[in-house]
Amino acid sequence: MVKPLTVYKASAGSGKTFTLATEYIRLLVENPQSYRSILAVTFTNKATEEMKMRILSQLYGIAHQLPDSDGYLKAIQERTGYEPRFISERAGMALNNLLNNYNYFRVETIDTFFQSVLRNMARELDLTTNLRIGLNDYQVEELAVDQLISDLTTTDVMLQWILKYIMENIQDDKSWNVISQIKNFGCHIFRDDYKAVSHELEKKMQEPGFFEDYTQRLREIRQMAEDRMKQIGESFFQILEGEGLSIDDLSNKSRGIAGFFLKLQKGIFDSSIENATVAKTLGCPEKWVAKTHPQRDFIISLADSTLDDTLRFAVNERPRQWKLYKSADLTLRHLNQLRLLSSIEKKVHELNELNNRFLLSDTQQLLHSLIGESDSPFIFEKIGTQIEHVMIDEFQDTSTIQWRNFHVLLAEAMSHENTSNLIVGDVKQSIYRWRSGDWRLLNGIENQFSEQQIETRNLSTNYRSQRRVIEFNNAFFRHAAELEYLAQKELSNDEAEQLKRAYADVEQQIPASKQAAGHIDIRLLPGDDYEEAVLNQTTEIVSSLMAQGISQRSIAILVRTNSAIPLIARHFLAEMPEVSIVSDEAFRLDASSAVCLIVSALRLLVHPDDQLTKAAIVKTWQQDILRHSVSDNELLLADNDLDALLPPDYIQAFPALLSLPLYELCERLYAIFQLHDIEGQGAYLCAFYDQLTDFISENTSDIDTFLHEWDDNLCGKTIQSDESNGIRLISIHKSKGLEFDHVICPFCDWTLEHTGNVLWCRPSEEPFNDLPIAPVDYSQKNMMGTIYENDYLQEHLQTTVDNLNLLYVAFTRACEGLYVIGRRGAKGSRSALIEQCLPLVVDELQSPLIGDPQSPVLSGLEDDKAPLCFTYGSVIPSGVERSALPLGSSKKSPSVTSSSIERSPRSLDSARDDKGDHRDDKEGTREDINPFLQKATAVHVPVETFDNAPTFQQSNRSKAFTEGDDEETQQRRSYIQTGSILHEVFSTIRTVDDIPDALKRLQFEGVLYDEQTTPERISSLIRKRLEDKHVADWFSARWTLFNECTILSIEEGEVKERRPDRVMTDGHEWVVVDFKFGTPKPEHQAQVQEYMQLLASMGHQNIHGYLWYVYKNEILKIEA
Missing domain, CATH: 1.10.486 (PCRA; domain 4)
Structure with missing residues (x-):
């Protein structure tokens, strides 16, 4: 039984785009009209463009039986059982349908799709149909804060909040200028986790006295916890004093166990005070006093009877009191800013309404509020088409709220017969969590549907990289994932298991035809002059590659942060000026x-x-x-x-x-x-x-x-550029979806966690949970041991996966060579993980043949101060045929049989996922050329300037104002308005079948808005006029139409524009029609005659001209 939902888990280079395009084309081959009911969404405009072009080019290739499309043809034949000739015919029909109804070709970004839903619901949402979509959330938020501050008066309660905030900052030795802090914190109103509870939070904040009462209770909890631990510290010294002893009588004096109680006495009681001295002293009275102390026996007796119990009580009480103290402290830290968020949010909404703007970031939450818990997809009916097939690409980057909205649509599509729905993604390539992407959705997708509804398939063969690169990545990430899993010891087994499950499919199959090619070079450098050493190593690698004939455009340098880009670019400019560095930063x-x-x-x-x-x-x-x-x-x-x-x-x-x-x-x-x-x-x-x-x-x-x-x-802002004749220098995030022959990753030593981030947590214990959500400063030191400990552990797991995924994305961009430069002995960084994994990788990939040059080599392991260097495989110089290389495969490297895949220089965005697709590098005949795959040629377009004096045009509104609103005037206005609408419809439709869509568009644009211009009334007027046989023929499908096209001509040295309403040809005759809605005038005929003469001057023959007075339904034939 075919299940309604198929989930493809597609590792890097495994043919994701090929699979998506094949499935889309299969649906079109089975039913060439199905394009109207297919929705395919992805996450970037570039991916959308690539997918559309892939579908169109392969439809053309299949229809014309081009060799480049054989892989797609065979895949579709396997899925459908159809004969190749039948598939080609259907592909041609589908291509024609798509090109002639391109607006139904719904391959779009997820934001575009939801915006189309939103625009079609403008009336229900009290939004204007011509609202503008705002993309710059932070600009609007900054303006909102500025206006809030400028509008403050001495009696405003918000002023009192800000003054309190300033005073607390001064007390904490922070800046008194809090405006920038408020602006930075105010950006949280755009986060999904805040939006989900914003109404609940506002309701709480509006309760009289809630904020003051809540703040006071937390301050009391914090103070009581601190006083309690101080009291324990005081009691210890009171015991000593009562026995005639002092700190000097104890072992190591203030540096010994007495130091623990000194810190308690000062109100210091975080976990760091429980050091090795405390552990050794607890339960061991002999450790309390030096062996040479004259009162040793007395002190041991006192420790045994009293002091040790006091220490044990303090050790047991400390975490309980610390939990209360630090939980209250963390919750209080951003409370003043938190109650400002609601005011900032309201001001943002006011500004948006004032400027007729709707922020893109509000779309998902607004639609979710409309959907609620309902399974009814009524909001999706508003897009004007029945969606029966849904395809979601890059699902690992979907946010929770996006998925909730999409789940309704997907469930509806899955309920149809013969439906085919697709989800494609890879948890290992989820690197956009800062955009609210949640890899756990794909990781647990099987739990969202019943077993009868969902089928999961793994695309496990790597068609992108060479054998040695795949073998290394297989071994490295299997060990890396295991080490990261073992490091999550504080998490429950079920939660930590998420990481293991995410990397369960990391081992990729290798096509049997791939030779033993590919090169890995990893260098972990000591800390001395680290930055300069990394830069020198980077230029050294580039120089070595270029010396072997590798072109600059085949090399990419990937970095973790954009801040490293100018640093590397400047170094190349100074040391290798002959190298061209291509970076988005250069096109700002x-x-x-x-x-x-x-x-x-x-x-x-x-x-x-x-x-x-x-x-x-x-x-x-x-x-x-x-x-x-x-x-x-x-x-x-x-x-x-x-x-x-x-x-x-x-x-x-x-x-x-x-x-x-x-x-x-x-x-x-x-x-x-x-x-x-x-x-x-x-x-x-x-x-x-x-x-x-x-x-x-x-x-x-x-x-x-x-x-x-x-x-x-x-x-x-950057400009679009196809410049690629140089080394690409980009961030890892921007490299996702691309591939390069040789990848260099310098500064591969970024830290796992970044302090200073704010984590939104739901307090789990009383009285903290009186607040539905609390912003907490994220760090292990802050959150461990508090009520927010589990929030920290969850975020730490997420951060771990994020950073492991960044390594995965960077390493899997490489096709032939991977070069990594990091720091030796850098704890808590990605270099530390690499350093741990390399010995394990060497053991796994070691050849059983002694002295095998293809075996990995690891040097510098014995000396912590020396560079740690790993190499595997060798660089293939430019021009060497792959067939000259051995096929051999490692015993631990799985292989699959596949057609030979030739590697040749390609553009950066042409992923090698054409399964079994033989490429012939020879020049093809004209019949073999696919027009959708032709590369654009750069053309220099000069920019000319000239003075253009402004002109003044009188608005017709003034005339309507001066005429008044008597019945006769209103009838005349209605007559003119209806004529304008009819003219618009007749000028834009091709056949009668286009009328409903044209009216729907006019209604959406707000043109049809009153009782005189309802779609029904306009449709009735149009159809009455189309009863005339001449008119009906003009709007039949037999004509090739040129409607409202401009004709340019040179008259007296000046360019003149003419635009007839409708020009048609059937290949034998040409017909030009002009629509009129007023009284006939001589110049009307002259106008059509001029159009006819212009067509004749273009070389067209057999030209007929007509004037159609629509209201009278009178047709005049015009002689040339």
Whole structure:
């Protein structure tokens, strides 16, 4: 029996995209109309684009029986049992359907899908249909905090909260300026865990006196715990004093057991005070006193009768009191900020409503509140199509609330007959938990459905990497996962088992055809001059690879954080300037001299005394545009003469420039500084103007506000670039989904945990649980031994998996060579895990043949101060055929039989998952070329500028206002409005079948909104007009349509535009139709004649022209 849901657990390089595309195409082959009922979602726009292109290209390839699509054809034949010719015919039909109904090709990001649901529910949610989607949560939150602060009055209760917050900061020796702290903490309103309880939390905070009472109770608990332990410390010294003894009479004096009680006396009682001395002394009276002390016997007797009991009582009482003390302390720490969150959240909603904006981050919570606990997918019916097949890619990155929303839709789809639903993911590649991704959903997906509903399959064969790379990763991550599992000793077995289950499928099969190729090189360096040593080793590896003929574009450098990118880039610039480094950082807007000049010119306009900005403008103007060499010393000496080095149209026209609107001002600056003369700036400038347009549409367009936004956000925006003729330098997070022949991972020593993060916890004990959720500073020292201990352990497990997954993603990007550089002896870092695993890996991969050069080598193990070096396999120089290499496989490296997979230079995003797909490197014939796989050729597009004086157009609204609202006027307006709607419909539809969708679109856009323009009334008017046989023929499927297409012509040296309403051809004749809704006029006929003449001038023949007066349903044939 075919189960309605199939879950593919796809390890790296195992053909995930191939599987998804095959399943999608299979559904289309079985029913070419099924594209309307398939929904495929993934998590990035790039993945969406890749999936769409894969489906279209393979449909074309199958339809035209291209060799490149043989793998897909065979897979579909196996699944369906259809003959190849039948599959090809169906693929062609499906491709035609998709291209002609592209809006039904629903391969989209999860955010896009839920936004479409939201927009279609605008009426139910009291949202306007033209609302704007906001992406920058933090910008809105900062603005909300600024407005809250500026609106405060002396009587506001919030002012009192902030003043208390300031006083507490001062008492704790923290900054009194709390605004930045409030802004940073305020960002938590966008977190899913806060949103889930925000209403409950607000309700609690609104209870009269709750906050003050709760705060007071926790402070009392904290103080009582501290007083209790101080009292125990005092009692100890009272006993000594009563017996005529002092600290000096005890062993090691204040450094011995007496030191434990001294700390208690001072109110210090965390777990660190229970040291080895306490452990040795407890239960052993002889340890209390030195052997040479004259009163040794008396002190031993006293310890046996009294002191040891006091110590035992203190040791037993300490964790109980510490739990109360620290739990109260952690809960109190962010309470003042917590009660501000509700006010910040309200202000954010106010600003969004005021600006007709809806934040993307609010989508999931809003839809979830509508769905509730209901199984009814009524909200999904709003998207206007019946979804019968659901495919979810990268499921490991799904958040809990996204899954709750999707589960309803998936359950509905699974209830249909002959449904096929797909979930694809890999727990080991879950590295986006900071975006609320939850790998535990995929890890426990089997528990979400009954056994009869779900089938789990493992894609376990690695088609990406060479044999040695796969063997190493198999061994390394099996041992790494085991070591990490054993380290979770504080967790219950069931909870720790999650990690073992996540890596249960880590061992991948190796195609039998893969030769013994691939190279691993790991270097763990001692701590001396570590940073410089890592940088030198990185350039050394690159130099070695290039010396063996490896191209720069085949190499990638992956780093844990973006902060390492400029460090590495600068080192290459200094040591290997011949190497081209390609990084997103290089394509930031602030990397453009032209864009930076515009921004600096704006800055100088509002801050004319800023000499540094003026000097920067002068330098760019003189060097990059005028080509005059100018040194920094010359600029310093020029001082007040800098004005003479700037264009007069700028420096002498500040008042005039400041009077211009912001966009026009930037255009004017472009012209003044002749920025078109700087080569290679076009893409940056276009991107800058796009960002400027977006800014103006959402903000007040004053220069200072824009400069603030530039400094905070816009400067870091990047432009899209296909530049890949160099070494890629990117973060591990951005490398996910990509592959590279040779991967270098420098600074592979990041720490496991980062303090300073806030963890949202649900207090489990009274009276702490009176608050539904509490923000707690995350760290082992803070949370262990408190009511939040289990929260820490859970988060620690999550962090462990996150960091192991980061290593997995980095290591599995490599196809032929993996190079890792880390730190020797770095406890608590990824290097420490690597250092633990390498001896185990060597033992596993060691060849039984003595002296086998293919065996792994580990050196430096005996000397902790020396580098630890591991090598396995060897680099294959460029040009060496793989067939010349031995096939051999390790006894512990599983192999599978597969067709030979040739490796050839590829683009970064073309994953090797074409199972059994032979690639022929020879030039194909034109018939063998797949148009969907053709690479775009870079074309230089010059940017030309010209003055365009603004024009003024009178709004028709003023006419409606002056005419009044009498019945005759209203009828005339209705007549005109209906005509406009009919014109819009007739101009956009191809056939009669398109009418419902056109009306639905107009209703969605708010065009059809009153009783005079209901969809039913407009549809009735349209269908009456279509009863005419001429009109019916125009809107039949026999025509190829060109509706509302612009015809360009040159008249008297100027470009003129003409746009007929409808131009059609059936291959034999051409028909041009213009729709009119008013009184016939002579110029109407002249207009159609002009269209006909233009078509004739293009070389078309047999041209017929018509005027259709729609209200009268009168058709006039026009002679040319």
